Amino acid sequence: MNPQTLQASIALPVAASRGVIRQLASAALLGVVLLYGVAFAESPLAHNAAHDVRHATGRPCH
Helix, strand or coil: CCHHHHHHHHHHHHHHHHHHHHHHHHHHHHHHHHHHHHHCCCCHHHHHHHHHHHHHCCCCCC
């Protein structure tokens, strides 16, 4: 196997994994922003929904 083929075969999975990691990080960040945005919302309906989820998952909120 020549060095160029070896380098290309290594570079492709590394580049693909960086893309996947970036997508996962973006999705996690969006989830956190949405969760905290709803939890601190002025709307009682949105706030109570987030509040109930915290109780259902066993996390303290008071």
